[in-house]
Amino acid sequence: MDECAVESIDLTKKFGEFTAVDAISFKVRKGEIFGMLGPNGSGKSTTIRMLCGLMDATSGSAMVAGVDVAKCTDYVKAHIGYMSQKFSLYMDLTTEENLRFYAGVYSIPRVVRDVRIAEIIDMTGLHGFEKTLTKDMSTGYRQRLALGSAIIHEPEIIFLDEPTSGSDPLSRRRFWDLIYDVTSRGATVIVTTHYMDEAERCDSLILMSGGKIIANGTPTQLKREKIKGTILSIDTNRPTESLEVVSALPGVKDVALYGRSIHVLTTEPDQLTRSAEKALAEKGMSIQKIAPVQPTLEDVFVTLIGGQEYRRGPIE
Amino acid sequence: MSRPRPRSYAIFRKELIQVRRDPRTLALTLFMPVMMLLLYGYGVSTDIRDIPMVILDQDNSPQSRELIRSFIGSGFFVLDRFADSPKGIDTELDTGRARVGLFIPPRFGRYLSAARSSEIYVGIDGSEPNTANASISYVNAIITGFSSNIVARSLQGRIPLAQLQPLDVQSRVWYNPDLKSVNFIVPGLVATILMMTSALLTSATIARERELGTMEPLIASPIKSSELMLGKLGAYTLISFADIALVLLVGTLWFKVPFRGSVSFLVVMATIFLMSSLGLGLFISARSASQQSATLLAFLITMIPGLLLSGFIFPISSMPRPIQLLTFVIPARYFLVIVRSIFLKGVGLAALWPQAIPMTILGLIFFGLSIRSFKKQMG
Numbered sequence: 174m175d176e177c178a179v180e181s182i183d184l185t186k187k188f189g190e191f192t193a194v195d196a197i198s199f200k201v202r203k204g205e206i207f208g209m210l211g212p213n214g215s216g217k218s219t220t221i222r223m224l225c226g227l228m229d230a231t232s233g234s235a236m237v238a239g240v241d242v243a244k245c246t247d248y249v250k251a252h253i254g255y256m257s258q259k260f261s262l263y264m265d266l267t268t269e270e271n272l273r274f275y276a277g278v279y280s281i282p283r284v285v286r287d288v289r290i291a292e293i294i295d296m297t298g299l300h301g302f303e304k305t306l307t308k309d310m311s312t313g314y315r316q317r318l319a320l321g322s323a324i325i326h327e328p329e330i331i332f333l334d335e336p337t338s339g340s341d342p343l344s345r346r347r348f349w350d351l352i353y354d355v356t357s358r359g360a361t362v363i364v365t366t367h368y369m370d371e372a373e374r375c376d377s378l379i380l381m382s383g384g385k386i387i388a389n390g391t392p393t394q395l396k397r398e399k400i401k402g403t404i405l406s407i408d409t410n411r412p413t414e415s416l417e418v419v420s421a422l423p424g425v426k427d428v429a430l431y432g433r434s435i436h437v438l439t440t441e442p443d444q445l446t447r448s449a450e451k452a453l454a455e456k457g458m459s460i461q462k463i464a465p466v467q468p469t470l471e472d473v474f475v476t477l478i479g480g481q482e483y484r485r486g487p488i489e
Numbered sequence: 490m491s492r493p494r495p496r497s498y499a500i501f502r503k504e505l506i507q508v509r510r511d512p513r514t515l516a517l518t519l520f521m522p523v524m525m526l527l528l529y530g531y532g533v534s535t536d537i538r539d540i541p542m543v544i545l546d547q548d549n550s551p552q553s554r555e556l557i558r559s560f561i562g563s564g565f566f567v568l569d570r571f572a573d574s575p576k577g578i579d580t581e582l583d584t585g586r587a588r589v590g591l592f593i594p595p596r597f598g599r600y601l602s603a604a605r606s607s608e609i610y611v612g613i614d615g616s617e618p619n620t621a622n623a624s625i626s627y628v629n630a631i632i633t634g635f636s637s638n639i640v641a642r643s644l645q646g647r648i649p650l651a652q653l654q655p656l657d658v659q660s661r662v663w664y665n666p667d668l669k670s671v672n673f674i675v676p677g678l679v680a681t682i683l684m685m686t687s688a689l690l691t692s693a694t695i696a697r698e699r700e701l702g703t704m705e706p707l708i709a710s711p712i713k714s715s716e717l718m719l720g721k722l723g724a725y726t727l728i729s730f731a732d733i734a735l736v737l738l739v740g741t742l743w744f745k746v747p748f749r750g751s752v753s754f755l756v757v758m759a760t761i762f763l764m765s766s767l768g769l770g771l772f773i774s775a776r777s778a779s780q781q782s783a784t785l786l787a788f789l790i791t792m793i794p795g796l797l798l799s800g801f802i803f804p805i806s807s808m809p810r811p812i813q814l815l816t817f818v819i820p821a822r823y824f825l826v827i828v829r830s831i832f833l834k835g836v837g838l839a840a841l842w843p844q845a846i847p848m849t850i851l852g853l854i855f856f857g858l859s860i861r862s863f864k865k866q867m868g
Contacts, residue, residue: 263507274502278707
């Protein structure tokens, strides 16, 4: 039982008639990186806000750091770190001033404070930026500083709500190194994302859509268990039109565009390969490549949520 | 050994750094008070002198000329022109070239010499009540003086001189002997400036944190609403004190306004007053959707009562009854009396408790409201 850092039991949030989070239940083990994946409006942020005590749940309950959030909100707040989706540092304060501010807000004693600030600057790699105003730093640096501010009080559990949105791949990689660093020190991290590569890095995942959990497990489990069939990857000279052609073929369970490739889910790969080649040739499109590929989390996502909703979503 | 500082200190310190780095706020805190002081100190003078006057003298006797001399010689009136008919008086008043018309009918002098009562007519332009009020009292004073002279002269010789003037009325204006309006306005400005800057400064602060998203991590932290509000109030109180010092210095050194009371008493009273206006600002901020609407609302709420209903410009005693009742809940009303009294009379709590007590009660109410108005919740 005490292996559990967070437990959500039928957690529900309604805004008027609209149900943002619909009775979701899950457990997060201590020390793991727990990912929440889903398109915008799937209820990830609302769930995190309820877990952090920023919002009251309409019904259901949540245990965080061993206590009931609704009953011991102040205790929970002192034992968690939270990095919000909206960029939330003080732009007109320097790195050091921001850290010092949060140290004060979390009542860190002065003797400990300076050591801790030095440690955070070390972890986040912000040496030389101590006296730089936050507004003069790049997005990637700001995001690391925001995480640094959120963990200044060495919280047991850290909630990160789309922490890397808008930053470049290299910055995202550095940010994830920081997440690994934090978990290696024993903290639990709960992170929402809609980047598939980030989802792959999580120890376990829940997939959310329309306020519900539609799948959960480790990335490997999800890929193995949720994909029933084979993924065919088709490269053609006119991907968008080819997609239309392929989706009309018999034996196609799902189809989606992946950059310039078309991914098709099917249970009869050989038969479909032949029919696709034929159909595309009839329409005058040339096939560059057609071959089965290993399913990715994105395939799982598409299969579970459905191509239509997936294409509308913000997933890159 | 090393107890952590209160959380509100972190807020306090952060607010001061932010104000220091924000040129707009800095200008609001430093230049606005000085600007207002200069504008009001030079621009607004409530001293009413040199009121233009039109005169129709149909008597043209030594007595009538003496009366005219006492009007013009008083310094309160200047001669616009002599009219040649009653219609001429109307024209001058209608056009506003003259504010007061004096009509001396024929036989004025003759009646006076015969010790009969005699009449003159004075018309006053009432379109500007302040000038009209002043004119009425000046006219009364001059005529009273004039008639007592006549009486005295006519009695001369019959009654010993020692008994001639049984009442020797000598009026003396206390506290502001020169009746300089700047002496009255500068202390009033201390109150007005303090109210406006403090409410304007605080009004944006909560709304800004919401808008920029910096409120969210604070809500997720263990900081209490009261600690957040106290930290902010503390910072803006300090800034407001800088404003008081500035206004005091400019007022006493530049405008030579006398300061007869105790500075520490003024500081105590100002702190109590600030609780209400900063509280009001925070209250507005906590309830406003955006920075802009918060600032606008604060401006409207402080400008109108601060300038119009506090007695700073219009005396409360001349307001209609319902408005007078309304002024009782305006903290500036009390603080204005307190500041003016400290400046000009040099009195302390012994004389000012009737203002200090309601002001304190209002301060606590507004302060309490502001702390309670902020809910540490999202959405």
